[in-house]
Amino acid sequence: MDFIRLLPEGCVSDILSFTSPKDAAISSAISRGFNSAAESDLLWEKFLPEDYEDISSRYVSQRICSSKKELYFSLCDSPVLMDGGRLSFSLDKKTGKKCFMISARELVISWGVDTPWYWEWTSHPDSRFPEVAHLHTVCWLDIRGTIGTQMLSKRTKYVVYLVFKLAEEHHGLEIAYAYVRFVNRVSDEEADEGASTLSLVGENVRRPYVKCPQKRVDGWMEIELGNFINDIGDDEDVQARLMEIKHLHGKGGLIVQGIEFRPE
Known part of the structure; x- marks a missing residue:
């Protein structure tokens, strides 16, 4: 029975x-x-x-x-767009935990405002957002995205990813650095000391311990910037940063859709 x-x-x-x-x-x-x-x-x-x-x-x-x-x-x-198209929201299918992607327009990008000879804002047929940021050329690459922990699922480990594509003519993106920090707990200087090394290109990288990008099911690439544990969802800000400001050579061909905060 x-x-x-x-x-x-x-x-x-x-x-x-x-x-x-x-x-x-x-x-x-x-x-x-x-x-x-x-x-x-x-x-x-x-x-x-x-x-x-x-x-x-x-x-x-x-x-x-x-x-x-x-x-x-x-x-x-x-994923569904919210906050005027500046943020997307979805759920992890296995757990129901919250996922958010911050659009490129909502990121802080050095030289990214009113400088179309450096960064161009354009639409992309594969993007969930109205605009993406297309890097033409810069020497100082610095991208930051911040989210409040109260928006995220509690007692959850989050991994943060840059979601991007590479233009056919890309250059200078072999090595970059990244970290994720609690804004009110860890300074930029402290976070810099523990920054991880990554390659947005991911090809012919001969240095050890370098993170490389992976292809997503939606056709974009993603690379891990870092991770953190959101304990009880206190009213704090978490910031993810991608940068290459040590070597001032030219960099170009990066197409940024956003930064995603996703449960592990």
């Missing part, structure tokens, strides 16, 4: 809410008693972030779904 079917749907939903979204999605294959509960709005609402209503009020356009389960998976598969 399938004893699960004898339990009230609310009770079964509570049981499933202590598992993961992935487990809940496949629960109907285990027991028919799980089936209706696994499809219920009561369950999938528990997998959405506690502050989801506040987040959704900041959407550029509202997302209409027929159920909370459909809404959950749509947020996993298709």
